[in-house]
Amino acid sequence: MLTGTVQSLQGWKGSIIALLAGAILPLAFAPFYYYPVAILSLLLLFASWHQVTPKQAAWRGWLFGLGMFGVGVSWIFVAIHVFGQSGLILASLLTFLFVAFLALYLALLGWLIKTLAPDRFNIPDLLLLLPVAWLGFELFKAWFLSGFPWLELGISQIEGPLAGFVPVIGINGVSALVALTSACLLLSWQNKRWQWLLPVLLIWGGGQVLKLSDWTQPLGTPIKTTIVQGNVPQRVKWNPEQLVNTLALYQKATQAYWDSDLVVWPENALPAFHHQLENFYLNPLRQEALKNKTDILLGLPVNDDVTDQYFNSMMLVGKNEGFYHKQHLVPFGDYVPFEWLRGLIAFFNLPMSSFAPGAADQALLDAAGNKVGISICYEDVFSTEVLQTVPEASLLVNATNNAWYGDSFAPHQHLQISRSRALETGRPLVRSTTNGISAFVDFKGQIQTESPQFEQAVLTQTVQPRQGETPYVSWQRWPIWLISLFMLLLWAYYRQKKSG
Numbered sequence: 001m002l003t004g005t006v007q008s009l010q011g012w013k014g015s016i017i018a019l020l021a022g023a024i025l026p027l028a029f030a031p032f033y034y035y036p037v038a039i040l041s042l043l044l045l046f047a048s049w050h051q052v053t054p055k056q057a058a059w060r061g062w063l064f065g066l067g068m069f070g071v072g073v074s075w076i077f078v079a080i081h082v083f084g085q086s087g088l089i090l091a092s093l094l095t096f097l098f099v100a101f102l103a104l105y106l107a108l109l110g111w112l113i114k115t116l117a118p119d120r121f122n123i124p125d126l127l128l129l130l131p132v133a134w135l136g137f138e139l140f141k142a143w144f145l146s147g148f149p150w151l152e153l154g155i156s157q158i159e160g161p162l163a164g165f166v167p168v169i170g171i172n173g174v175s176a177l178v179a180l181t182s183a184c185l186l187l188s189w190q191n192k193r194w195q196w197l198l199p200v201l202l203i204w205g206g207g208q209v210l211k212l213s214d215w216t217q218p219l220g221t222p223i224k225t226t227i228v229q230g231n232v233p234q235r236v237k238w239n240p241e242q243l244v245n246t247l248a249l250y251q252k253a254t255q256a257y258w259d260s261d262l263v264v265w266p267e268n269a270l271p272a273f274h275h276q277l278e279n280f281y282l283n284p285l286r287q288e289a290l291k292n293k294t295d296i297l298l299g300l301p302v303n304d305d306v307t308d309q310y311f312n313s314m315m316l317v318g319k320n321e322g323f324y325h326k327q328h329l330v331p332f333g334d335y336v337p338f339e340w341l342r343g344l345i346a347f348f349n350l351p352m353s354s355f356a357p358g359a360a361d362q363a364l365l366d367a368a369g370n371k372v373g374i375s376i377c378y379e380d381v382f383s384t385e386v387l388q389t390v391p392e393a394s395l396l397v398n399a400t401n402n403a404w405y406g407d408s409f410a411p412h413q414h415l416q417i418s419r420s421r422a423l424e425t426g427r428p429l430v431r432s433t434t435n436g437i438s439a440f441v442d443f444k445g446q447i448q449t450e451s452p453q454f455e456q457a458v459l460t461q462t463v464q465p466r467q468g469e470t471p472y473v474s475w476q477r478w479p480i481w482l483i484s485l486f487m488l489l490l491w492a493y494y495r496q497k498k499s500g
Contacts, residue, residue: 018048018060022067022106028156029072030412035160038153041068042182043189046130050121054114061110065103072151073099075408083234083404102141102148109137122498126183128491132484134179138172142382146331149381150413153178155420158445162203164210166423166445167470171383173480177203216426216443216468219394223261223368223465228253229457230269231435234403238271246271247281250298253458258292260460261368264432267312267377267399270300274315282317289318295367297432299376299399301355309356314374314399320366325358326376328385333378333404370394370465373427377401381414386421390473394465396422396429403435411437411453419445426470428463 021044028038045064049057076098081091113133117125134153142149154174157163165174181200188196230249236242247270254263270277277300289296295318302313302323311325312334329335334355364371373389377400380386386396398418402411415437422429423445431439436453440461451457471479 014048014052014056015060015063017044019063019067021045021048022064022069023071025068026072026151026409028153029151029409030416031409033156033159035156038156038178039182039185042134042153042179043186046121046126046182046186047190049110049114051119052114054111054118057110057114058107059110062100062103062107064110065106066099068106068151069099069102072409072413073102075405075410078406078408078410079404082406105137105141105144109133117495122494123187124491124494126187127180128487128494130183131176131179132487132491135172135176135480135484138175142172146328147382149383150417155413155417158416158420158423161205161207161211163423163445164207164213166420167213167215167426167472168210169480170424170472170477171420172477176480176484177207211444214426214443215470216466219465219467220369222462223370223395224259225262225264225368225430225440225461225463226254226257226260227430227432227438227440227451227457227459228263228265228269229433229436229438229451229455229459230266231454231456232271234401234434237268237403237434243272247277249456251281251285253456254296257458257460258288258294260294262430262463263294263296264397264399264430265296265298266432266434266438267299267314267401268301269298269399269434272300273310274300274302274313275305282315286317286321294318295320297365297367297372297374297397297399304356307356310354311358312355312376313358314365314376314397316365316367318367322363322365324362324365324374324376326355326379327358327360327362328379328382329355329357330378364389364393367395372397373425374399375421380421381417383421383424384476386425387473387476390425390427391467391469393427394467395463396425396427398429398431399433400431401434402437407453415439415447415450419447424470424472426468426473427466430463 021041024037025041027034048060077091077095080086080094081088117129138152152171152175154171157174158166162174162177165177181203184196184200188194228250232246250265250269257263295316297314297316299314301310303310314324316322364373371393373386373393373396375386375398380398402414405411418429418431419441422441422443426443428443429441436451438459439450440448442448443466449459449461451459
């Protein structure tokens with residue numbers, strides 16, 4: 001059992017520690033990349049939950065979440081206040097309510113853990129229950145109310161040794177390893193029994209060895225790929241008078257790169273419907289692309305004249321044409337969950353915020369001779385949705401618009417998430433954004449080239465498509481489900497034995 005120093009976390013000190021532990025957690029993520037902070041943060045949270053009531057654990061869990069999300073997703077305020085044109089007080093209130101709601105997940109987690117394991121934590125509680133409970137928290141957060149899988153601990157580890165496990169058990173599996181590491185270190189610290197450092201050394205050493213593995217293989221010849229980052233300001237993007245300038249910008253930027261096999265424009269690069277642009281803009285672009293044997297993936301809204309629904313789409317222009325319609329829409333960005341909210345404040349009446357979701361069974365587009373797994377903006381934060389495109393896809397493309405979040409943590413955090421999808425699947429990633437950060441990412445999740453933010457930029461890189469399956473693609477989440485079930489059964493056995 002834990003003794004000694006943890007006793008000092010009783011009362012208000014433990015609550016302060018929980019709040020601060022949550023507030024430092026975002027330092028483990030981009031743009032800071034201090035990945036060991038995630039281990040320290042969870043260690044302090046677990047220590048604050050030792051020998052408290054379920055009610056106290058819920059309170060400390062909520063405080064931890066308040067710090068974690070209050071700092072980590074503070075960019076919500078930028079979207080509401082700066083681009084949603086809401087006043088300072090209203091934007092602050094809405095941001096607080098959003099953060100406070102997310103923190104309730106951790107309040108529930110603390111209450112549940114201390115209900116199952118009251119009083120002092122014993123060794124099985126720390127090594128078996130807590131890692132599985134944290135995994136459950138992340139999976140629930142990624143599912144409930146359409147999901148918000150932001151600040152998953154495994155994402156923070158892609159610069160460190162645990163990155164070796166990402167292609168094997170996925171980001172959420174690595175999150176559980178972070179929690180297990182924190183539990184082992186807490187045991188060592190409190191009980192002064194350094195043998196609990198051995199599992200940490202085995203886990204982290206094993207991850208470093210796994211980083212040497214190439215789970216996928218090159219496919220065909222490399223393709224010359226170009227990313228166009230237009231940097232059209234969000235404030236004027238949808239203004240009718242800006243349309244001609246935007247069309248000319250992307251066309252001119254592409255003309256110098258007709259020797260590329262593939263050119264990728266960002267999400268909604270063209271701020272007008274497909275049918276409005278077809279004759280005078282897209283047809284000439286198509287002819288030029290065919291003449292130069294170049295494929296272009298470009299973002300624009302598409303209206304279905306039968307259903308009168310419109311989609312947030314990527315269109316392939318060139319030899320093999322087609323569309324990908326965004327499936328996982330962003331609440332209050334792509335659509336407003338409750339239409340009656342639109343009249344309340346400006347943020348709920350953003351332009352192009354009534355998109356319909358695309359079908360789940362869309363065929364992959366064939367660009368530059370390769371099947372492409374496309375995600376639009378927020379979609380790539382959902383690991384299982386990107387998994388649906390592989391192993392058929394030999395290349396991943398993410399087109400996004402992070403302009404809503406200005407100079408905040410969001411663009412950096414989102415790029416880090418995108419990198420994790422490349423690492424999980426063993427596929428190179430082409431990431432095209434409106435105003436940064438655009439990037440080429442290799443199949444190991446490492447950035448090869450990236451653009452500056454808030455500037456017009458064009459990146460060109462040779463990309464090697466890949467084939468084959470990482471263990472995570474082959475098995476998906478079955479291993480972590482089975483291991484978690486085994487750990488819970490083992491924990492229940494020890495609990496029953498103790499109570500008996």
